[in-house]
Amino acid sequence: EDQVTQSPEALRLQEGESSSLNCSYTVSGLRGLFWYRQDPGKGPEFLFTLYSAGEEKEKERLKATLTKKESFLHITAPKPEDSATYLCAVQDPGTYKYIFGTGTRLKVLA
């Protein structure tokens, strides 16, 4: 069965302290890996799509990368407003379902 695992579950950073979040997946024939940000009381907000190994996408302090088995979301010099839960998802090539990981809760302290 397709699985998506995110680590760590929770991460506390000081403002300006760069780090990476991990998303590993077992689906074969990846159709797309998606990163989302979710703030409390809101729906997940789309950040990036990655389709093939070696691909990278950037947006402000965030950079997403993809290998054949995992993706990283690098956060450079984070600010308190980057605090949120970050979710990744993959699309199952057979059923077209989007399968989500359990997320990483990021807290950036001023």
Place this chain on the structure above:
Amino acid sequence: DTAVSQTPKYLVTQMGNDKSIKCEQNLGHDTMYWYKQDSKKFLKIMFSYNNKELIINETVPNRFSPKSPDKAHLNLHINSLELGDSAVYFCASSQTGNSPLHFGNGTRLTVT
């Protein structure tokens, strides 16, 4: 100009009642979804409709019945509510293929 909107935002009801959640999207997408998010923030697919046709129907109790009157609307009706139905329900939409999901802001359902 909200892209995916769902109502109500909060729903508090008693066990045994029947309730509905409505969702509308103005993105022109042809596929819509219902997801359930539990207290640990895990998002699990419940249903998906493509152009009003049910294409994904997970192992959800048949007390849950989705309805899509047109490709811009997807509603969720829940009969005989149980305590375990308490969760946040998200509507989402996407274009067919491997494009990203766009979510509404959720409906927090509390069954007492």
